[in-house]
Amino acid sequence: MKSTPALLAILGALLFTVGCEVHVVRHEGQPPPPPPPPCRTCNGSGATSCATCGTKGVVMVSVNCSACAGAGAVNCGSCKGAGAFACAKCEGSGEAMEVGVGKVLKVKVQCNKCQGHGRLACGACAAKGKIGCSPCGGSGKVAQQAKCHACNGSGRTVCATCKGAKH
């Protein structure tokens, strides 16, 4: 990197020289043809920012949620989608054998765990058997980034006014 200041000095000298020459030529009455004015739409750049993606080159698209296949809900993992469990106490019969304290008598009574239904509502899914899909928030759709087709991902489109000619 020792040569950098020297290089800069040479470059500076060159630019200075060129600048002087242009100056001299103009004074000799041979002005170069004036350049055409730059395109006002694109400011002479030949391109404008993509209106579709706002120069980002990517757009958000809505796609079916892969977790729930677009349904917005998935089977409850606790009850396997049934919405209820068979009551473990009465094994689904709704009746339980109660043994009275100090008595040998056995009576069939309504199972107090399931109120005789034989099934217990699944608390995880409020007995619906389905729970809202969390990746998509129950909407069945998720936003995904995709390349902007309008600008092919560049974020810029060819200026419509000058067709990229810049003037």
Ligand SMILES: [Zn+2]
């Ligand atoms: Zn775009």
Ligand SMILES: [Zn+2]
């Ligand atoms: Zn989902």
Ligand SMILES: [Zn+2]
């Ligand atoms: Zn459930």
Ligand SMILES: [Zn+2]
């Ligand atoms: Zn029961």
Ligand SMILES: [Zn+2]
């Ligand atoms: Zn233009």
